[in-house]
Amino acid sequence: MNAVAPLAHRSGRAWASDAHLPSEGPSMVARDPKSLEALFYAGAHKEVLRRTVDSPRGDYDEHHTHLVVGALVFTGRTDEASTLFRAWEREPRGATTNAGTARSAAARFFLCVAECRAGRYGAALELCEQTLATRAYRAEPLARFHLHQGLGLVRYFTGVMPSAMRHAARARRHALEARFPYGRMLALDLLGHTMVQRGRIFSGIAVLEQAAELADAIDQAAFATTTRSAIVAYRAHFGADLQDASAALHRHLGDIGDADRYSKRLILTEIARGHAFRGDREAAERELQRAEDVALPDGDRRALVKLHLARALLAGLSFGEVEAAEWLTRARPLVRAAEDPALEVDIAWYEHLVAPRLFASRADADLARMATQTGIARAAHLAAARGLEGFRASDEDRFGALLAQARAGAPAGLDGVIATRMLGLLPMCCGLEPGDRIYLDAGRGLFALESHGSVTARPFPTDAQRSLLQCLAGGPRTKEQLIREVWALKVYRPESHDAVVHTAISRLRALLGAHASWVQMSGDGYRLAPGVGVVELSVAAPRTGSTRPPPAPASVTPPAIGASEGTSRRDAVLAMAASDAGITSTDVTKRLEISPMTALRLLNGLVEEGLLVRTGRGRKTCYQRRR
Numbered sequence: 064m065n066a067v068a069p070l071a072h073r074s075g076r077a078w079a080s081d082a083h084l085p086s087e088g089p090s091m092v093a094r095d096p097k098s099l100e101a102l103f104y105a106g107a108h109k110e111v112l113r114r115t116v117d118s119p120r121g122d123y124d125e126h127h128t129h130l131v132v133g134a135l136v137f138t139g140r141t142d143e144a145s146t147l148f149r150a151w152e153r154e155p156r157g158a159t160t161n162a163g164t165a166r167s168a169a170a171r172f173f174l175c176v177a178e179c180r181a182g183r184y185g186a187a188l189e190l191c192e193q194t195l196a197t198r199a200y201r202a203e204p205l206a207r208f209h210l211h212q213g214l215g216l217v218r219y220f221t222g223v224m225p226s227a228m229r230h231a232a233r234a235r236r237h238a239l240e241a242r243f244p245y246g247r248m249l250a251l252d253l254l255g256h257t258m259v260q261r262g263r264i265f266s267g268i269a270v271l272e273q274a275a276e277l278a279d280a281i282d283q284a285a286f287a288t289t290t291r292s293a294i295v296a297y298r299a300h301f302g303a304d305l306q307d308a309s310a311a312l313h314r315h316l317g318d319i320g321d322a323d324r325y326s327k328r329l330i331l332t333e334i335a336r337g338h339a340f341r342g343d344r345e346a347a348e349r350e351l352q353r354a355e356d357v358a359l360p361d362g363d364r365r366a367l368v369k370l371h372l373a374r375a376l377l378a379g380l381s382f383g384e385v386e387a388a389e390w391l392t393r394a395r396p397l398v399r400a401a402e403d404p405a406l407e408v409d410i411a412w413y414e415h416l417v418a419p420r421l422f423a424s425r426a427d428a429d430l431a432r433m434a435t436q437t438g439i440a441r442a443a444h445l446a447a448a449r450g451l452e453g454f455r456a457s458d459e460d461r462f463g464a465l466l467a468q469a470r471a472g473a474p475a476g477l478d479g480v481i482a483t484r485m486l487g488l489l490p491m492c493c494g495l496e497p498g499d500r501i502y503l504d505a506g507r508g509l510f511a512l513e514s515h516g517s518v519t520a521r522p523f524p525t526d527a528q529r530s531l532l533q534c535l536a537g538g539p540r541t542k543e544q545l546i547r548e549v550w551a552l553k554v555y556r557p558e559s560h561d562a563v564v565h566t567a568i569s570r571l572r573a574l575l576g577a578h579a580s581w582v583q584m585s586g587d588g589y590r591l592a593p594g595v596g597v598v599e600l601s602v603a604a605p606r607t608g609s610t611r612p613p614p615a616p617a618s619v620t621p622p623a624i625g626a627s628e629g630t631s632r633r634d635a636v637l638a639m640a641a642s643d644a645g646i647t648s649t650d651v652t653k654r655l656e657i658s659p660m661t662a663l664r665l666l667n668g669l670v671e672e673g674l675l676v677r678t679g680r681g682r683k684t685c686y687q688r689r690r
Contacts, residue, residue, distance in 0.1 A: 099127050106285055108134040116147070125151075129166040133173040141177040148174060165205035168194045172209040179220050182364060184402055187217045204241035208234050212246065215253050222405030224438035228257040248277045252290055260405075262440030262457030264301050268294055288319060292326035296333045302462030309337050328357040328366060332373050339377045342487035342511075342518025347377050368394050368406055372413045379417020380487050381516025383496045387417040408433055408442045415445055416466060427451055477600065481507050486518040493598055499581070503529065504600035512578050521574060526661040528571050536597035541588035551668050564589075632657070636665050637688060640675055645687035 102110050111134040115123035123131060128151050135144035148170050171190045178187035191213045194206060215230030231254035238246030251274035258267030271294050278287035295315045299308035316330045331354035338347035351373055371394035379387030391410060398406045411433065414422035422445075430449050434442040444463055446454035448470075456463060468476030469488045477492045479485075481504070489511060490497050502511040503524075510523045524532065530549045534540055540548065542564045543555040550563070568589055572579035581592045591597070632655055639646045639654065651662035666686050669675040675686045 099123075099130050103130045103134060106137075108138045112138065116143075126166065129170040129173070132170040136173045136177045141174075141181070144177065145174060165203045165209070168197070168203070168206040168209040172213050175213040175216065179216050182220075182399070182402065184217055184221050187213065191217065204237045205243060205246070208237040208241060208243060208246045208250070211237060212249055212253065215250075215257075219253065219257060220405070221402060222408065222437040222439065224257050224260050228254065228261065231257055244277060244281050245283075248274050248281070248283065248286065251277065252286075256293070259297055259301070260439050262443070262459060264297065264303065264457065264459040268297055268303070271297075285323065289323050289326050291315065292319060292323070292330055296329055299333050299337060300462065301460050302465065309334065309341075312337065324357050325366070328354045328370075331357065332369060335373055336376060339373075339380050339516070340485045340487045342380075342485075342489070342513070342516065344377065344381050344487075344516030347516075351377065364397055365403075365406065368397050368409070371397070372409055375413050376417055377516065379413075379497075380490075381497055384418045384420060387413075388421055391418055391421065404433060404437050405439060408437055408439050408445070411445055412441050415448060415470065419470070478507075481509055484520070486511055486513075486520060487516065489513060489518060493600070495598075498596065499578075499592070499594050500596040500598055501532065501575075501581075502598050502600055503532070505529075506601045509600065510574075512575065514578065519576070521576060524571075524574055526657065527567060527659075527664070528574055531567055531571055532597060533599075535582065535589060535591050539585040539588060539590035541586065543587075545588065550664050551671075553671055632665060633669070636669060637674060640669075640686050640688045643687075645678070645685040647685055 099111055099114065102114075111130060115121070115127065115131045116135070128147070132144045132148050135141070135147065151170075152167070171194050175187045175190045178184070178190065191210055194210045194213070197206065211230045211234040215227045215234060218224070218227035218230060231250050235247055235250035235254060238244075238250055251270055255267045255269075255271035255274060258264075258270060260267075271290055275287045275290040275294070278284070278290060292315060295311050298304045299312055302308075304311055312330055312334045316327070316334070319327050319330065331350050335347045335350035335354065338344075338350060351370070354373075355370060371390050375387045375390035375394070378390055391414060394410055398410060411422065411425060411430070414425070427449060430442075430446045431451055431454070433439075434446040434454050440457040440460060441463060443454040444456035444460065444467070447456050448467060456467065465476065465479045465483070465485070466488070469480055469491045470476075472492060472494050476488075480488045480492055489502055490500075490513065497515050498513065499515070500513050502509060502513065504510075505523075508523050509520065511518055511520050527549070531545070534545060534548050542557070542561055545564055545567075546552050546555045546560045549567075550560075552560070568582060572582050575581055581595045583590055583592050635655060636646070636651055639650065648659060648662045648666055651657070651666060652659050655662070657665075666675065666677075670677050670686070674689055676689050677684060677686055679685050
């Protein structure tokens, strides 16, 4: 149970529209747009009540009782719905005439939805058992549909996915037998959700698309929109559209509007998660606040748990495990382990992501129990991550696989994080707590700046900028030290070289953009701001634990080019300088396609070795091969 839940728990409007059970028969739709059936299917629950129990006489036809019960449920008046239904059953005309009919099964189903919403799963199961005990269960396909759909919901919300899937499949079959398209739509929705949770993500999404298409065909626009919200959220949550997930979520958010508040909160939360993974902490915080501002009519406990977990994710990626654990601690009391095993899987999943020490404290037996009891694919993923035998992650959970590789520090994880621009996971890939640091990866062309959950990619530095940055990573440097280490000159002349250093520092600060202040003056030189580290991903040491310091200064090579590359450039410069006219630094820059600073460093190094002779000054400086 991760991103979404079946529509029974999400949208009273959508589910009321689905509960089509007209008095004329299940295959007939009321033709009068003002009839109670038509109003009920359109989601006009308050109008249904205004014409019935809330009317001056409070009267209505007996065969509309199930509609009134449903309208009360979906307007948050569950106690009244239950009272009305029990009175209807006690009345001779109700009990004798209607008890055991498809309408009473429908009313129990609506009440079952209400009990699932409130987390009273025992009461929901009891309602299903009452329908099972009636003769109508054996005689009426509609009663069988409502029974299995209700049982499927109970099993889904109690995290028993194999059983939920079986009941959803039976409900679909009975709805088809009864020529009940609304019921088939409900069953397809539940079936799709259970398939996704079991790791059959693409097949489950396809079934949900069938449910949305059927909703369109029977003029259930609200249901179709809500189901498509689930589809978009699932595709983002499990990585079906890693490249286009954010754009798809934003497009769908515009389609939802304010009517479907559960879907709006769901999509906003998923957008926030995406921002956190991509390293945009401010945007993630903004979208989470928007999600929290969307009030749900029934004070959804499960939705509150989801928000706390999203907060834990953002806190963990931005500030570390201690802050993440605070939000996880808030979520735990809201979850009753015996009744909410699916939510317990959610909490364990987020522990694995951002609170590994908390996850490590979980017993192997508990992880195995969760995976076996629920049948949820990510529970099996957690058991496999612990190394337990007999469990494996879903091959279709692409994002889960990426997160597992990032948590393990696998090279494939780093490749995936960079390819998908999920730069918020860079610290996780390197086994580091969130902080202020600079990431360099020449092989992948990555230059990224991290500041506690905000990770931005910048243009890759020139060789000169990279050498200067590597030098400063080793600690404060005077201008003389910079001239010797970065430009490889043996003699420091302030009148000539200070301007070179100042220009290089200015360009490095410009490259750092909003983080230009990370390069600070230090006495007669410069340094990186305290706490700012430099991580060279292409030369990083193998992981040995949960944290790893930035590369030691001794491992930094000032020229910042490989030996073979440096040798070939050196030979090329010597060959060019053999002509009588000589060469300039501009010639070297253009011919070798390197930065001006690298060209100057090559030429000055050859002069120091005595292989080149420098003549002229300023722009007229020329270099010739020593004869």
